[in-house]
Amino acid sequence: xxxxxxxxxxxxxxxxxxxxxxxxxxxxFSQIELLSVDSKLVYRGLDIGTDKPTKKNLRxxxxxxxxxxxxxxxxSVIDFYHDAHKExxxxxxxxxxxxxxxxxxxxxxxxxxGFSFLPPSNSIIREYIFQExxxxxxxxxxQILKKIDFLSSKKFHINDIRRVLRAVEVFFVSGGSxxxxxxxxxxNKFPYQVFQFGLIPHDKNILFNNIKKRFNCxxxxxxxxxxxxxxxxxxxxxxxxxxxxxxxxxxWKYIENKYxxxxxxxxxxxxxxxxxxxxxxxxxxxKNIILIQDDQIKFLMTLIKxxxxxxxx
Numbered sequence: 001x002x003x004x005x006x007x008x009x010x011x012x013x014x015x016x017x018x019x020x021x022x023x024x025x026x027x028x029f030s031q032i033e034l035l036s037v038d039s040k041l042v043y044r045g046l047d048i049g050t051d052k053p054t055k056k057n058l059r060x061x062x063x064x065x066x067x068x069x070x071x072x073x074x075x076s077v078i079d080f081y082h083d084a085h086k087e088x089x090x091x092x093x094x095x096x097x098x099x100x101x102x103x104x105x106x107x108x109x110x111x112x113x114g115f116s117f118l119p120p121s122n123s124i125i126r127e128y129i130f131q132e133x134x135x136x137x138x139x140x141x142x143q144i145l146k147k148i149d150f151l152s153s154k155k156f157h158i159n160d161i162r163r164v165l166r167a168v169e170v171f172f173v174s175g176g177s178x179x180x181x182x183x184x185x186x187x188n189k190f191p192y193q194v195f196q197f198g199l200i201p202h203d204k205n206i207l208f209n210n211i212k213k214r215f216n217c218x219x220x221x222x223x224x225x226x227x228x229x230x231x232x233x234x235x236x237x238x239x240x241x242x243x244x245x246x247x248x249x250x251x252w253k254y255i256e257n258k259y260x261x262x263x264x265x266x267x268x269x270x271x272x273x274x275x276x277x278x279x280x281x282x283x284x285x286x287k288n289i290i291l292i293q294d295d296q297i298k299f300l301m302t303l304i305k306x307x308x309x310x311x312x313x
Contacts, residue, residue, distance in 0.1 A: 004193040006311050007088060007098040008032075008304065011286070012199030013279035014103055014272055015211045016294055019053055021199070022101040026061050028301065031308055033091040035064040035084065037102030037111075040245045042080075043071045045230060048223045049247040051214065064091075071242035072235035074148070077173050080107050081114075088192070097308065105282040106173070112190050124278060126169055130161075131274070133244050144168055147239045172241075195290075195307050197300060198283045202293040211272045215265065218247065227251040246271045 012018045026032050040050045044067045058066055064087045069075050091098040134140035138161050145164050146153040148171045156164050201207035227248055230236055236243055238252050247268050254264040292300045
């Protein structure tokens, strides 16, 4: 029986230092090729607010699935599924080891398990859509539905939050309306041997403080001007997933005089903390994963080295 090729997952919450760690791993192990598992790094022009690796690092380390789509387009879970499989196969065929790095846990889950249309309802995804993207307002939710699936919006009343939210959830997961994605299930078993590592904080308070420092650093680096440049683009609006991401939507609202500067900062930090809590919940419930505290990087390096040696034997 042919041995399965080995790939590595490195998962972790926002602001814990995944990207810098990934570059460190790549520098140490030449066999590694990096592949981003992040729903925002795919967008061109969203650099500072996503804490994207520098252009030089992206070029020098061949960081895949970064800067692959314009921000006025929608990149679905299905798009990622197909793109990631293609990139992984290319890396494996070249004799290298894919290291998938990111914090979009849903993407990791879909890679491992495939997906079913219509996708099952997921309370975490629904909460993320309603609270983080729509700010807990049914009006915002309905406007998003009108934007992505106008025909469905004609069938639902704005007060029918359950059905409206379900339709938006289906689009968020699959990239299509409930009707368009029926009978298109993908159940392909992931054809690789996966070693999964999860980076978790040894002290949550330190991580939460880092979130504040990280965002202040983004402001110092010119996040406001980056968003103002995006704001000038007639094809962009706050209902798009790219602009509705944390940091960008708050700055967008500040530019539109819907937030004060301090409200923009406070809301971004609060939203990031909530996202981190969700990410940690995913990680603690994840199967077959080795959880490593962020002050035990040497241990992680040792595990990766042993994994690489196992392949070469």
